[in-house]
Amino acid sequence: MKKIILISTLALFSNAVFADDPSKYQEESRAVAMPFLKKLAAANKEAVSNGGHASAVGVCKDIAPNMSGEISRQTGWKLTRVSLKVRNPLLGTADAWEQKKLQEFAERAAKGEKPETIEASEIVDEPAGKSFRFMKAIALQPGCVACHGAKEEIPAEVQARLNTDYPHDQATGYKVGDIRGAVSIKRPL
Numbered sequence: 641m642k643k644i645i646l647i648s649t650l651a652l653f654s655n656a657v658f659a660d661d662p663s664k665y666q667e668e669s670r671a672v673a674m675p676f677l678k679k680l681a682a683a684n685k686e687a688v689s690n691g692g693h694a695s696a697v698g699v700c701k702d703i704a705p706n707m708s709g710e711i712s713r714q715t716g717w718k719l720t721r722v723s724l725k726v727r728n729p730l731l732g733t734a735d736a737w738e739q740k741k742l743q744e745f746a747e748r749a750a751k752g753e754k755p756e757t758i759e760a761s762e763i764v765d766e767p768a769g770k771s772f773r774f775m776k777a778i779a780l781q782p783g784c785v786a787c788h789g790a791k792e793e794i795p796a797e798v799q800a801r802l803n804t805d806y807p808h809d810q811a812t813g814y815k816v817g818d819i820r821g822a823v824s825i826k827r828p829l
């Protein structure tokens with residue numbers, strides 16, 4: 641009998657201690673964010689090789705929001721891609737926490753940290769509720785330049801398509817290795 645009481649007390653105790661274990665949440669967030677970025681890059685590549693960059697703009701417009709929407713439905717967490725210079729302001733605009741972290745990411749990269757390894761996570765208590773927030777930097781790769789690079793690197797037909805679909809596009813002028821933005825996860829606690 642005593643033993644059972646001890647075990648259940650321990651279980652209660654460990655629940656209290658580990659309920660908000662940030663490193664566990666961080667691992668779980670990474671396990672969602674990394675495959676998302678990988679799958680997205682593969683889908684992007686496939687769209688470009690199937691129909692060229694201009695037609696891939698249309699595919700990108702659907703693929704990324706569909707993928708992140710699906711993950712959000714499956715996990716109950718909000719997953720988005722955010723940036724300080726957005727193409728799609730509706731989905732990509734960073735909130736206050738994300739803006740602060742993106743600025744810190746830029747400072748960390750300027751000090752020599754590799755963008756691929758830059759992350760942030762924090763348990764935040766906002767008026768809307770408590771959540772675990774996670775962000776991972778997205779670095780620009782050679783395959784991104786045709787749609788996010790300098791003006792002279794973007795083919796005319798891609799630019800025309802961007803002008804039509806994203807009249808307020810700010811997401812150009814990036815070099816390979818720059819931080820294009822971040823994948824952001826907000827998990828209600």
Ligand code: HEC
Nearest residue numbers: 693696697700701721723726727728732783784787811821
């Ligand atoms: C074929 C053109 C194309 C290529 C190639 C491309 N993108 Fe994009 N990117 C887009 C479009 C279009 C959007 C807007 C999607 C939307 O409407 O949600 C976008 C949006 C984004 C966003 C979301 C934030 C924002 O600005 O709205 C990030 C982050 C991003 N791209 C990163 C990348 C990275 C990193 C690569 C290379 C691995 C890449 N993109 C390759 C066209 C492209």
